[in-house]
Amino acid sequence: MEDLPKIISVDDHVIEPPNVWQDRLPQKYKEVGPHIERHPVKSMTFIGGKFAYEMGEEGEGPLADWWVFEDKAIPHTRLAAAVGVPREQVTVTPITYEDMRPGCYDQKARLEDMDLNWTEAQMCFPTMPRFCGQTFTEMNDRELGLLCVQAYNDWMVDEWCAGTNGRLIPLMIIPLWDAELAAAEVRRMAARGVTATCFSEIPPFLGLPSIHSGYWDPFFAACDETGVVVNMHIGSSSKMPSTSEDAPPAVGSTMTFTNCMMSMVDFLMSGVLPKFPNLRLAYAEGQLGWIPYILERADKVWEANRGWGGVGDLVPNPPSTYYAQQIYACFFDDQHGLTPDALDKIGVNNILFETDYPHSDSTWPHTKETAWKLMGHLPPATIRRLVRGNAIDLYRLDLAV
Template identity: 25%
Template sequence: MSDSQVETVEKEKNDIADDAASYWMEAGYSEGGVLRKVDYAGLAKGLPKELEGIKIVDTDTHIVESPDIFANAPVGLKDKLPRVVRVNGVDRWKVGDRDFGSLGGNVIRADHQKLLGRLSFPKLEQGHPGAWQIKDRLQAMDDMGVYAQICFQNSGVTQAGSLMSLGDNELAKTVLRMYNDASIQRQEESGQRLFTMAHLPIWDKAAMEAEAERVLDAGLKGFVLPDTPERLGIPSFNESYWDNFLALCNDRGAPLNFHLNAAVNPDGMVWKGFEFEQVLSVVATMYSICNSATIGNWIVSGRLDQFDKLKIGLIETGIGWVPFAIEALEHQFREMMGACKVQPKRRPWEYFHDHFKVTFWFEEYAPKHMLDKIGINNVMFETDFPHPTCLYPGVQDHIVKVLGDHPYEVRKQVLERNAVELYNLPF
C-alpha cells in the first residue's frame, strides 16, 4: 500500500477503536424522553390462537453483558479485563483507563414501562432485569409469546476494532473467549432458548479459526462479523485470509450474521445541527436500507459460487427495501458485469434466495404484501428487545395484524422454520 493508503487505514482503525466510547451517544442518557405507559398485564398473553403450534423465534435481541462476565479471570489478567464503572451516573465499561462505552441499550424499565426518545436508562438496575438475567428474560419471552431468541452483544466492549486498539493480543483474545464461554453457559441454562452469536478475534487468523471451531463444537450457532473488515486493516472477505473460516461455515452450516453493519456509514448523511432525536431517526432508517451494499458485495464477489452452501443473516434490516435492491442488482448485472473477470454463475435473485435471510419487526406493508416476492423462505421475525424502537409492547397483536391473512404454513415458516434452518436450532 502507498503511504496515503496506510494512513487512511490507520485513521479508519482509530475511528473504529473510538466507536465503543460513543457506542451509545451521550445524549441518549440525558434527561428527557417520554415514558410510554404499558398495560403489561393486558398485553402479556402469550400466543394467540392464530399462532398456536408455532415456536416463534425472535431473531434479533440483545443481552446486556453482566458486570460479572469477566469475574473468573485467568491468572495475571484479572486487573486488565473489562470492568463496569459508574461515571457521572452512567454505567460504563472500562479497560484500564480506557472508556469502552456504556452497557448498551435497554429502554424497558424494570416495571415494564418503555422509554421513548432515548437509548437506555443510565444505570443497569433501572432497566428490565431480563436484559441480563436468564430467569427474567425467559419470563419476558413467555409473556411476549416468544419461544426462542437469537441474541447479540449490547455494548462495545467485545467489538474487534476496540479490542485491537488495546495493543494486547492475549488480553483481546481472552475477552472474546470469556464472552463466548458466557454465551455457551447461557444457552445451556436457558434450556436451549437463548442462542447468542459468537465473536471472533478476526485480526488473528489462526486464533480466529481455532475459536470458530471451538465454539461450534461447544454448541454456539453462528457468528457476528463486521461486513467491511478492511476498515479495521483486516483483509476483505474476497481475500484468501478468510478461506478456511468460510469453508468451515460452509461445511458446518454455521451462518454469518451482519447486524446492522451496513457497508455505508449513514452518519455522514445527516444534516448538521440536528438534535439527537432527529439524528437517530434518520440514521436508524438508513442503516436498514444500506444493507443493500452488503448483499451487493457478496453477490458480485464470486464467494457464493466458491462456498455455495454459505448462509448469511442480515439482522435488524427490515425487508421492504429488498425487492428494489435486488432488481437494481439485476439491472447492473446486465449493464456492468459482462466485462468483469469474476463471472457469477447465478443471477442476483437466485443468490438472494439461496443464501440470505432478512428480518422484520415494525413493518406492516412488506410482511402483508411482499412475502411472495422477497421469498417466504427468506424472511424472519424479530423484536430487537430491549433496544430503542424495539417491537414492545403488543408483539403478538402486531404479528397477527401483519401475518394473520397468510396461511398457517406461511406464518410458521416465517416465524419459526426459517430461523431454525438458518441457525440449526434443536427444535
C-alpha cells in the first residue's frame, strides 16, 4: 500500500472530562452547573429515533456516570464511546469513565490514538452539550446557560486543543436561544483563533426559528465577517429520521443523511447564501452519494417553479451555484459518492474526510485502509485534497497541504 497523505478529520467527538464546567463556572453556579455523579440506570432505550433513559435507585440497574445540572441528568452511553470495543458489544448500554477508552476524554491518549490511525489532525464535536450545544438551550437559567457555553468554548481552546501544534482543531458552540448572543460568541472566539462553530441542521426541530425567518442573520453575518465555518452534524436537531415509533435504530442509522439533505435544500432555497457570500457550511457525517440528485432536482425546481415557488427574488442563480461556492460535504465510507460521475457533480473541492472517533460508525483504527479502499482509484492530487487539502483551506489550518 502506498503512503496515504496524513488524514485531517473534520468530524470526531470528545467526551468532556468531569472538570470542564466545575473549573470555570462562578462559585454560585458550581452546585447547579454540570458535574458528574454516579448512579444506576433503570432503563435506557433507543427506538424510533429517540434516546430515552431513567435514573434508578441503588441496585436498580448498572452504574453510569451522569452529567447532573439544574433538575436534569444525562448518562454516558457505550454508543458515544465505542472505539476499542467489539462491534457486537456496542449496545445501548450505560457506562462510566472507567469503561471508556482514555482517548475519548484525555488529550494525550487521543493524540496517541490518532497516531495509531494515520491521523494528523481532528476537529471534535461536543457530547454532553450535544452536537450543537442544544443541551444549554434547555436550561432554566439563561445566565447559567450562557456561562456554560462560554466555559465549554474556553476549555476547548485552553485545554483540549492547547499544546497540540494544531493537531486538535477547536470547534465552538453558541447560545442558540439568542442570535445576537450567538454572533457575539462567534466574534469572541474568532478573536481567539477559532475558525469553526456548530449549528443545528434544522433549528425548528429544536423549537427555534427557521433559517427562512431572518432571525439568524446576525449569527450568519458574524460568520460571514470572521470566516468562521458553520458545521452541522447529523442529529444536531435532536431528531433522528425514523419511519415509525417502533422502528429499530438501524432504520434511522441508514437514513441519517436525510437530515443533511433537508437542511441543504433549506439553505439553497432560503436566500441566506447569496445574502452572505462568505458564509461556508459543512455537513458532518452526511456522506456524499445523494448530493448529485438533490442538486439536479433543486435546479429544476428553481427553474420550473420560480413564479410560485417563493425563491424567485431570494435566489438569483441556480441553487447548485451556491452549493459549489459555499457548501462542503463530509464522508467516512461512501463508495458511490466517489465514482467518477458522482465525484464530478459533487466537486473535488467540496469534500471533507472524517474518522468519527469514538462513535460506533468510526473507521478507527483502520481508517487508512478504508481510505485506500474508497479512494485508491483516484489521482494522488485528488486524494490529497479529499483527506487533508480541502480541510486546510476551509478552516485556514496552519498545517502543510
